[in-house]
Structure formats: C-alpha cells, structure tokens
Amino acid sequence: MSERLGRLVCTAAIAAGAALAPAPAPATAAPDPGERSVGALLTDLQRLYREAEEATETYNATEERLKRQRSEVAKLNRRLAAARLSLQDSRGAAGRLARQQYQGRSEISSYVRLLLARDPQHALDQGQVIRQVSKERAGTVRRLAGNERKTDELARRARAALDSRLTLAERQKKDRDLVRKRLKGVEELLASLTEEQLSQVAELEKSGVAEAQEKLVASGALSSTRRPSREGGEALRYAVEQIGKPYEWGAEGPDSYDCSGLTSRAWDSAGRAIPRTSQEQWARLPRVELGELRPGDLVVYFPEATHVAMYLGDGRVVQAPRPGAKVKVSPLAANPVLGAVRPDPSGRPLRRYTPPRLPEGATTGSDEGYSAP
Secondary structure (H helix, E strand, O other), X not given: OOHHHHHHHOHHXXXXXXXXXXXXXXXXXXXXXXXXXXXXXXXXXXXXXXXXXXXXXXXXXXXXXXXXXXXXXXXXXXXXXXXXXXHHHHHHHHXXXXXXXXXXXXXXXXXXXXXXXXXXXXXXXXXXXXXXXXXXXXXXXHHHHHHXXXXXXXXXXXHHHHHHHHHHHHHHHHHHHHHHHHHHHHHHHHHHOOHHHHHHHHHHHHHHHHHHHHHHHHOOOOOOOOOOEHHHHHHHHHHHHXXXXXXXXXXXXXXXXXXXXXXXXXXXXXOOOOOOOHHHHHHHOOEEOHHHOOOOOXXXXXXXXXXXXXXXXXXXXXXXXXXXXEOEEEEHHHOOEEEEEOOOOOOOEOOOOOOOOOOOOOOOOOOOOXXXX
C-alpha cells in the first residue's frame, strides 16, 4: 500500500481522536468515564473492542490447531490399530514357524531327504521348493521385527499427539476466558455511560469514518469498475446473504459469525479453503494493493491483523463488525487498514458481472451506534 493511501485510510481513527495504537498493557477493568471527553471515551471503547477481537482471533487460532490435533490423534489411532493387527498376524506366523522347527519339519531334514533321493530331477525340484520356503520363513521373521518397530513408533506418536491435544484444550479454555474478560470490559464501560454520552460517542465515530471515507473515494484510489473472479463473486454473494445475522465471537455460521468466520466460510462456499483467522489470512494469502481491489478480496485491519472484511466494491466492505452488531455493509475506512489479500490471485475476472443485490435494510453507513448492555 502506498504511504499516501495508508494515511487516507487511517484518517478515521485520527479524526475521532482514537489512533488505536497498541495499548501499553491489557485492560483489566473498564475505565471510569468521569469527566473525560467524548473522544477519550471513543478511544477507550475502540481499544476494548480491539482487545476483545484480538483475543477472539487467538481463541480461533487455538481452536483450529485443536481440530487438526484431534484429526491427527484419530489418524494415528487408526494406524496403530492396523499395525497391532498386522503384528498379531506376524506373531502367529512366527509361532507356526517355531512349532515346525521343533517338530523337525525344517530345511535340514528336507536336505537330508534330498541327498538320499534317487531321482536327480525330482531332487532339484525339491531343492527349489526348499529355497522358497526358506525365503518365506526369513520374510516372516523380518516382518515380525518390522511390525514390532512400527507398532512401538506409532504408539509413541499417538501418546505425544494426545498430550499435545490435552495441552491445546487447556490453552483453549484460557483463551476463552480471556475473550470473556475483554468483552466484560466493553460491557462495563458501556453500562457506565449515559444515553447522551453514548449518542455523542457514536456521532463522533460516524463523522470520523465519513471524513476518512470521503477522502479515500475522492482520491480515486479505489476503482468501481473491476470485476471479481468466478470464485470471488460466489464468495461475495454468500457474504451478502449473511447480512443481518449477529456477530458472535468464535462463530463461523450459519446463524452467526465473527469477522474471519464470515470471510473464511464465504470463500469455502465458493470452493476455495482459506485460513480461519484474520491473522493467518493476512500472513498466508497473496497481498494486493488497495488500488487493485476487486470484489471478493479481503481487507485486513489494525497493525496486528485482528479484523477482516470482504470488499464489496465502490469503497465498501461486508463485515461482521463487533459484538452487539450484525453482519453489514460498511465504508472501507471504518477501521484503520493494514492491507488487502486475494484468495484467488490466478482467478480471471468475469466478463460479465452483476453485483449482488443488497437485502432491504442493509446498513451502508458507518457502524451502528453504541448502547448499554
């Protein structure tokens, strides 16, 4: 992203008196509103929401790792069960071999009979059989040793995978508790504000976003004529169909979503799996300049990449904005932009494209106002 464009998309936070820089320390309680300015209250609210969303994305990342670990444990357990059956078969074959040796049905007695045979050709045929039997018995021994080693290794890996799963499950509980703590801080601050303060905070945020959006669109940095790829168009249609559904941390549909739950599910519906969290989407998907945005691309926000939305076109995005809000259409400059990524960089733009029809009542201004819980 160019330096000039970066300044434009960050104007909203500056205009609202809330630069949204990382807090020096995590909030442990809601700030006392006292006689502080409306701008200071907005800064506190945005910081608390940002901390809650960052904790949510951490929770989501742990949940994804836990899902993969559950799958790995199940796969190892299946392989271990098969290895144990194979080992059991090998031990059975080895047991039969030992009994044959004990009963004297071995190569030695066979060779003695071979030396005493009167028919040379018959003797040669018998020798071939003996060599084959010898090879098979040697193979039985090798398989037994190999199966024992394989079973021991799989058992070790299965134990390690289970330990890792238990560790991730414990971490998930801690991540969940942190999200709840951050959301409680938001609720406490909102509950401490009067109706007049809530209205003033919402109006200040709205005016800041409107100013930043106006400058961004007027700069000509965003094109309104680009068309999505086939997959991008399908992902965007899915996202638009979710408008009006509630935000819920950790949710990925179909009844509610958090920010990255919406974008990952939308692209999955189009047949392309992308990372679950906004931070992984930013880290692993190909980057694209804001001036090159096309519908379906993902716009990532904040320096830590803790929020993500889907580009709709004409400087707007579809997003699951924050707790207490619903999936909606917002100005691209509703939050400080980090950059954008494209899940299908090789996708060719459609020759013909009709933007999805927005449902009635879809909000196209800044985010909803604030209200006490």
